[in-house]
Amino acid sequence: MSSSSMKYILPGELIDQVIDHLHDDSPSLRACCITCRAWVPSSRFHIFHDIVLPAKRADALALILETSPHIAPLVRSLAIINPWPDAKYNYLDAVIPAIAPKLTRLKTLRLRCVTLTKQDPKVLSALIHNFSTLQELHIPSATFNSFRDFAALIVAHPFLECLEVGFVSWKSVATESHWENVFQEYPDLHSRLRCIQIYPAALHVIDWLSSYYHVLPVH
Numbered sequence: 001m002s003s004s005s006m007k008y009i010l011p012g013e014l015i016d017q018v019i020d021h022l023h024d025d026s027p028s029l030r031a032c033c034i035t036c037r038a039w040v041p042s043s044r045f046h047i048f049h050d051i052v053l054p055a056k057r058a059d060a061l062a063l064i065l066e067t068s069p070h071i072a073p074l075v076r077s078l079a080i081i082n083p084w085p086d087a088k089y090n091y092l093d094a095v096i097p098a099i100a101p102k103l104t105r106l107k108t109l110r111l112r113c114v115t116l117t118k119q120d121p122k123v124l125s126a127l128i129h130n131f132s133t134l135q136e137l138h139i140p141s142a143t144f145n146s147f148r149d150f151a152a153l154i155v156a157h158p159f160l161e162c163l164e165v166g167f168v169s170w171k172s173v174a175t176e177s178h179w180e181n182v183f184q185e186y187p188d189l190h191s192r193l194r195c196i197q198i199y200p201a202a203l204h205v206i207d208w209l210s211s212y213y214h215v216l217p218v219h
Contacts, residue, residue, distance in 0.1 A: 016042050048074040054081045058091035065102045072102040079110040093120040100126035108136040115143045117171045124149055128156040135159055140166040147172075151208065162195040165205050 019032055019042040032043040048071055053061060065072050082092055092114070109131060116124050124144075134157040144150045147170050154163065198206055 015039060019043055019046065044071070045074055050077040050079075051075050052079045052081065053091075053095075058095040062095045062098055065099055069102070072099075073105045075103050075106060077108040077110075078103065078106055079112065080114055081112045082114050090119065092123050097122045097126040100130040103131065105133055106131045107133060108138070109134055110138040110140070111142045112140045114141070116149065117143050117145050124153070128152055131157060133159060136162040136164075138162075138164040139168055140164070142168050144168070144170045145172065146170050147208075150205075159192060161192050162197075163193060164197040166199045168205070 015038070019029070019039060026047065029043045029047050032039045033047070051061065080092070080096070082090075097120075109127075111127075137154070137157065137160055144153075150168060150170060154160070196209065198209075
């Protein structure tokens with residue numbers, strides 16, 4: 001048999017390693033998906049691993065998860081960005097309650113420029129009552145109706161290990177007695193919480209967390 005007619009087949013493990021090196025190269029990963037059927041699973045794993053959800057992509061993601069349910073378990077990190085909270089069409093209200101129950105293996109959630117005071121209550125409810133596998137919660141900037149809403153989001157996730165709180169605020173101003181009531185309402189914070197990064201704008205969060213820890217793992 002001539003060398004020109006020979007076929008060379010690479011081991012699947014080697015192909016997976018090559019695709020792993022393309023984990024942050026979306027165009028190349030999409031090209032891999034249409035190159036060979038055997039390359040699709042590894043390519044999809046990286047394409048959908050980290051999802052950044054600005055308004056222009058929200059409907060598309062919702063449609064993908066609805067029509068291709070096998071995609072949802074691949075999503076391990078979700079960043080929700082809402083730079084236009086006053087826009088006529090608010091994608092958080094329309095999309096988040098629909099997709100949250102499908103993301104059963106989510107590990108990391110980020111909220112940036114999210115104004116929950118302007119959202120349907122179903123949005124906060126979806127963030128609280130889903131994502132049971134969540135390990136990291138990053139909130140660089142968000143506004144809640146009350147500190148109780150913020151606290152409920154934190155304590156709702158029993159496997160949370162890392163918490164980052166940046167420019168977080170709430171619409172209602174809490175009195176000292178109100179803070180005490182919140183502390184009593186959420187008496188148990190998870191022993192798994194190992195890393196807490198708090199910015200100066202969120203000093204009340206430190207007061208709250210200090211009621212659970214003698215030494216806070218704060219950075």
